[in-house]
Amino acid sequence: MPTAVAVQTLASPALSRRHAVRLAVAIGAGAGGLLALGQSPLGQQAWRSASADLATATGEQQRTVLADGTRLLLNTASALDLRYSSSERLIVLRAGEIQIESAADPSPDPATGQARPLRVRSRQGWARAIGTRFTVRQYADDTLVQVQEGQVELQLRNDMRQTLRLAAGEQGRIAAQQLLREAAAPAAGLAWTQGTLVADDMRLGDFIAELARYRPGRLHCTPEAAALRVSGSYPLADTGQVLAALSQTLPLRIRSRTRWWVTVDRS
Structure with a gap:
């Protein structure tokens, strides 16, 4: 089974623990799929989601x-x-x-x-x-x-x-x-409970690391851009909008290989 399909299936809220275990066994039977999935951060997150109560x-x-x-x-x-x-x-x-x-x-x-x-x-x-x-x-x-x-x-x-x-x-x-x-x-530490990410003269590298928690895939900030400072309140529901806003207020270039692989660099 392709890894992407396995991850999506394991992460499904409708998947019971019993079915998750059966699926894991099936994956493991084929070309070491379970090992590759379990060792990756994405696979570990999917397994926790599938087997947890909430x-x-x-x-x-x-x-x-x-x-x-x-x-x-x-x-x-x-x-x-x-x-x-x-x-x-x-x-x-x-x-x-x-x-x-x-x-x-x-x-x-x-x-x-x-x-x-x-x-x-x-x-x-x-x-x-x-x-x-x-x-x-x-x-x-x-x-x-x-x-x-x-x-x-x-x-x-x-x-x-x-x-x-x-x-x-x-x-x-x-x-x-x-x-x-x-x-x-x-x-500001409680802003997430209201659906926002608040920064008060925060290092951009730290800000991007927090924002990455809310965005599937890889969101990376280069060392050249990490030292910039950012302030403001940003909606967590649309991380793409947040990146666009940052590029308009800071000397940044947002480079996207794909939707799931984004790098924030200094322009």
Whole structure:
């Protein structure tokens, strides 16, 4: 099966886990297709989307309300699993970024009568909601947590004795070996929840890296253009429009090999 067809099929929201596994086996039976697909970033994203309880494609955002009333907003290329039990409410963030607005537990633990804790687990640790609204973003080496309302308690996966409580307006990181409290959470960091990308004298290289999260394919900024500065508010729904706007205000040349291979260079 051609890789492009396999990726599209695996990423389909209608594909069940069982069918995804069967398809993966079929691909693997033919000329090492599964190996090639699984080792590529696109293939890894497709597999996460196909096997996760909730997932979004590149450039897609999704709002959902869970059975307990908790509201979720999934950002681009995000995937998570829901592991609710009689003793806890656990959201496992496998990739990407989510915003959580916690709700009171309608089904307390029958053994204790206490409300079940609501926690988000990333690769580095946990974030426990304390009547709150907050965002969690999974990076390659750490997890960023930003609190908008209430409080959130962070816990390190490698050392559960380490905890850090964040209040509204604060942000922190869960790294491999430590919890870090950072400066106040920037308002621009929440712009994605309104469908925009906000830059305030931002390096163009960093801006393009963020914009690339919302655009399928490869979007690259050359070193010659990366040092330019950009400011403004840009709609995430149309990344092509954003690139066109940048080329009109900055000395840039947008070079497109195909729709999925774009380079931003200095003119």
